[in-house]
Amino acid sequence: MKLVRLRAPGGLDRLELAEEYPPKPGPGDVLVRIRACSLNMRDDFAVQGKTPLADGRVPLSDGAGEVIAVGSGVEALKPGDHVVSVFYPFWLNGDMTPSTRRDVPGDSFDGVASEYVCMPAQAFTKAPDGYTHVEAATLTCTAVTAWRGLVVCGKVKLGDTVLVLGTGSVSLFALQFAKAAGARVIATSSSEEKLERLGRLGADATINYKAVPDWGRAARDLTDGRGVDHVIEVGGPATLAQSITACRTGGHIALIGVLTGFAAEVSIPALFSNQIRINGISIGSRADQEDMIRAIDVNHLKPVIDRRFPLRDIAAAFRHYGAQKHFGKVCLEL
Known part of the structure; x- marks a missing residue:
């Protein structure tokens, strides 16, 4: 062999x-x-x-x-x-x-x-x-990572809004699982070509995070100010603060990736005052x-x-x- x-x-x-x-x-x-x-x-x-x-x-x-x-x-x-x-x-x-x-x-x-x-x-x-x-x-x-983050730990349900970051495979699977669950999906990328492809996969709204640096606020605006129910957070230190901004009160962040590093400064008051739940996901x-x-x-x-x-x-x-x-x-x- x-x-x-x-x-x-x-x-x-x-x-x-x-x-x-x-x-x-x-x-x-x-x-x-x-x-x-x-x-x-x-x-x-x-x-x-x-x-x-x-x-x-x-x-x-x-x-x-x-x-x-x-x-x-x-x-x-x-x-x-x-x-x-x-x-x-x-x-x-x-x-x-x-x-x-x-x-x-x-x-x-x-x-x-x-x-x-x-x-x-x-x-x-x-x-x-x-x-x-x-x-x-x-x-x-x-x-399996996307499934555990969104379904097992996130308990996504019909009518939820899910924010997926980038076009890595975890985010692409999360997009598909979210749509299958009857959720609305907001997706980000720095490539207009990839944003178009995300739309064809079922993303309901897209944000070019290079053109819109405050993409967390932009995602929140797309929910009429309520905030998203779930974030599939694959970036890590450079994206976590924006993911927290995007979340609704009582929202959920599935912390999966470290694409931008291994350590981050986090606003503790933003987490506890908004009762945001973070799950670390390992497959x-x-x-x-x-x-x-x-x-x-x-x-x-x-x-x-x-x-x-x-x-x-x-x-x-x-x-x-x-x-x-x-x-x-x-x-x-x-």
Whole structure:
């Protein structure tokens, strides 16, 4: 089988295509023929050497394919099932705990940039009905993050207004989930072309944050001064104050990303006087993923895919991802 191993200390030139024997499933395991993977920011940090990994680690957490064989005791999956990986294989349901956030594929153990992977059965769920493997591979990180932020923690409902920031995949999935829930969506970008595409995806109103620096106030104005019910906050320090401004009294901010850094000054009075609720979101549980997939099936949602690369061109895929000009997921086909 072909697979990719990242040699320490990391860097795109340290991604090596290798050939090895396929693994065999033991008790409780499934052997999956991976057909597609997708890239995320955490993968980019890892392959660039910004987060240290063991020498020779197989990267990537998001993959999809079909079950080839199962070990003894596996009942939930069977050969032939189309499946998608789970980010936290030991976070099955409920709230995260220190013990359930351990062991992430592509980090603490080998990931899915491989034609065959063997993992515990709980490391996969069934893929949405009718999805291609590439479509299914987009879901593990960004879709589940958007789902948990908006639905599980935000409890979005019919008639709510949701503000999504930028055109990253979390924001694009959040836009689709919000529209499926009957919410109104306000979306931001600095690109007029991308704003048009957001409109075609269903955004009810758009704001060019470069042309309108006080975009938090602009979003509030679009709600007749009431403020938005939810913000999918992916920016971090440079955007959080504007997100707080955009929120209604009692509103909700799903704090997801750190695109602009890791520390910020926050107006504490603005938070408590307006009773704004902030949830830190780190992907979601296996049960969250299964619930999301049921919603995808019912609403016939499809992910936005920017570009596909073969496995041998994984470094080129990361260069394309790092250029930050993509709209939708960057994927690998195996």
